[in-house]
Amino acid sequence: MSDRYVNEFYASLGLRPVVNAAATLTRLGGSLVAPPxxxxxxxxxxxxxxxxxxxxxxxxxxxxxxxxxxxxxxxxxxxxxxxxxxxxxxxxxxxxxxxxxxxxxxxxxxxxxxxxxxxxxxxxxxxxxxxxxxxxxxxxxxxxxxxxxxxxxxxxxxxxxxxxxxxxxxxxxxxxxxxxxxxxxxxxxxxxxxxxxxxxxxxxxxxxxxxxxxxxxxxxxxxxxxxxxxxxxxxxxxxxxxxxxxxxxxxxxxxxxxxxxxxxxxxxxxxAQDEPALLAAYEATVRGWVDGLAGLPGVQVERGYPSEAGQPHSRALVRIGPDSGWDRDRLVAALWACDPHIAVGEVDPNTIALNPQPLQDGEDEIVLRELRRLLADRPA
CATH class of the missing domain: 3.40.640.10 (Type I PLP-dependent aspartate aminotransferase-like (Major domain))
Structure with a gap:
């Protein structure tokens, strides 16, 4: 785990930080506050x-x-x-x-x-x-x-x-x-x-x-x-x-x-932010996920629009088929077991959603890497 994810206060309480690819959910702390x-x-x-x-x-x-x-x-x-x-x-x-x-x-x-x-x-x-x-x-x-x-x-x-x-x-x-x-x-x-x-x-x-x-x-x-x-x-x-x-x-x-x-x-x-540029960055992240997860056995991935809250940006919808060796709940649990935790959305019994809005720079790559690692490894 990189120093970026070491939080002495959380650690003192036995807690791990979260890479949030789910949404700005209250149970995950909402969003990260703006710099000012x-x-x-x-x-x-x-x-x-x-x-x-x-x-x-x-x-x-x-x-x-x-x-x-x-x-x-x-x-x-x-x-x-x-x-x-x-x-x-x-x-x-x-x-x-x-x-x-x-x-x-x-x-x-x-x-x-x-x-x-x-x-x-x-x-x-x-x-x-x-x-x-x-x-x-x-x-x-x-x-x-x-x-x-x-x-x-x-x-x-x-x-x-x-x-x-x-x-x-x-x-x-x-x-x-x-x-x-x-x-x-x-x-x-x-x-x-x-x-x-x-x-x-x-x-x-x-x-x-x-x-x-x-x-x-x-x-x-x-x-x-x-x-x-x-x-x-x-x-x-x-x-x-x-x-x-x-x-x-x-x-x-x-x-x-x-x-x-x-x-x-x-x-x-x-x-004061450039909202069109922000939304374009979200779209680029989703394209990266869709391209990066394409071709994995038993997995279908597509761009979903709008977001789970009806906002004007997309998210990646990842459908977990039986040929993947996984089911949705086991995959969600495996992502949460990572260090740091990775949180994703749950759409239906077979589908997870990856939302770019709550992520910090570079965290989209962490999500993609861990998903590819898990999906390439059929669970016992």
Whole structure:
């Protein structure tokens, strides 16, 4: 193992670092932070500050950078979902109505509230919404279904971004039009939708959603424990009123001064990057994998597009046939047993995916070398 993969802190805990060819997954630490992030966090750690005012100033700067009316840093994208839905439930009074705030999450005084979602878009992040106390109402792809589901209890419509969520749901522009005609706000979960960086303003400023939520620790390469909520001023004001350090449902969703400056540094850095060149580099990596794994017995490899999160870049799909002597689970386990660990995506019972986005320079070659070594050696 090279010195590059020797981490004294991990080693002291008996842990090995990971070559991540899977995705910017929370269970693998998200992404590696951009170069300016750690210095910004270290500087923040050296001084006390008025957190409420820092939140406001950072939010103002992020709003300018992302071409939105307002912005707010959250403790991850799931927390952003919780606070955005809370804003829609309590936002009639700017989010500061003490009756509405104290009524969360049981809604005994204000009455039942619902959030409309597409049945095809239901996922594990439902919990971030349900903890507000709302009930989820499913609709299908016909325009009339959404309009019919909206009533006096509807707090908002939640729409999940990404090509992998598009089937079974109306396009966002149609959702916004139907919901806004009924006076209902629209939220977009876009946690993993960077790249493209234009997502930061596309869903809100261009398409018209009231707010969009992003992970700070995925494509933005900020602190893993951050998220970014952008959109209309009333949504952000209500989210802020119900978030830490205020005593409301979001009190536990705390963001420190270090994360605030770290995410700001990450967004500034991301917007300064050459995104077309970055995407071209991803494509070159995938071509290298496809070419390098071609011709191995029992193995089929092809370019898959888009990514597992519906982002506009490809990945290599490696199908493990019986003639290879391997099955998917044994191969995944063998890659994880390498030093450093190698993590890959799991697509179906016979296929793994290699994603270029989380890799550092040269790690694509490590992945290719270890895969070729394992696949050339039939297991006992």
């Amino acid at each position: 992030v750690v210095p910004a966090m270290a500087e923040a750690a050296r001084h006390f500050v008025d957190i409420v005012e820092l939140h406001r100033r950072v939010g103002q700067r992020l709003a300018e950078l992302t071409r939105n009316d307002a912005a707010y840093v959250t403790s991850g994208a799931a927390a952003g979902l919780t606070l955005a839905v809370t804003a829609c439930v309590s936002g009639a009074g700017g989010g500061t109505d003490p009756v509405a705030i104290e009524d969360l999450p049981y809604l005994d005084k204000t009455g039942e509230r619902t959030v409309i979602v597409y049945g095809s878009q239901r996922n594990g992040y439902d919990y971030a919404v349900r903890q507000v106390g709302v009930r989820l109402v499913e609709v299908g792809p016909e325009p009339g279904e959404l309009a019919a589901a909206i009533d006096g209890r509807t707090a908002c419509v939640l729409w999940f971004a990404g090509a992998h969520f598009s089937s079974g749901a109306l396009p966002l522009a149609d959702v916004v039009r139907i919901a806004h005609e009924a006076g209902v706000p629209v939220l977009v979960d876009a946690a993993a939708q960077i790249p493209p960086v234009s997502s930061l303003w596309h869903f809100t400023s261009e398409v018209g959603a009231d707010a969009a939520i992003f992970s700070g620790g995925k494509g933005l390469r900020g602190p893993q424990s951050t998220g970014l909520l952008v959109g209309r001023e009333w949504v952000i004001a209500a989210a802020r009123a119900n978030g830490s350090p205020n005593h409301s449902i979001g009190r536990g969703l705390k963001v420190g001064k270090e994360e605030l400056l770290g995410l700001l540094a990450a967004v500034e850095w991301t917007l």
